[in-house]
Amino acid sequence: MPETFRLIDRCPGSASIRTPTLQMKKCPRCGEEIEIFSNEVSAACGRCGLIIYNDQASCIRWCRYAEECVGPEIVRKFREAEKKEGDEISERRS
Numbered sequence: 857m858p859e860t861f862r863l864i865d866r867c868p869g870s871a872s873i874r875t876p877t878l879q880m881k882k883c884p885r886c887g888e889e890i891e892i893f894s895n896e897v898s899a900a901c902g903r904c905g906l907i908i909y910n911d912q913a914s915c916i917r918w919c920r921y922a923e924e925c926v927g928p929e930i931v932r933k934f935r936e937a938e939k940k941e942g943d944e945i946s947e948r949r950s
């Protein structure tokens with residue numbers, strides 16, 4: 857890939873992370889609307905307290921330029937949240 861490519865072209869997925877927008881998600885447990893900013897990793901339901909995770913930023917999981925695109929700090933936050941989410945799933949299974 858040419859060196860200039862990643863400087864001029866950014867993937868659409870990262871735009872929502874670099875420019876935070878408020879999004880509404882429905883709580884899978886109680887159906888309450890949950891507000892989450894597009895650059896936030898997770899948000900808690902105001903009614904039942906369920907933690908939902910931001911799936912908007914899925915490109916961070918696989919994009920090799922994620923750190924340059926949105927910044928290493930944000931990538932680190934998302935990876936830590938994903939690790940936590942995985943731990944919770946394995947705890948539920950055991």
Ligand SMILES: [Zn+2]
Binds near residue numbers: 887888906
């Ligand atoms: Zn809820």
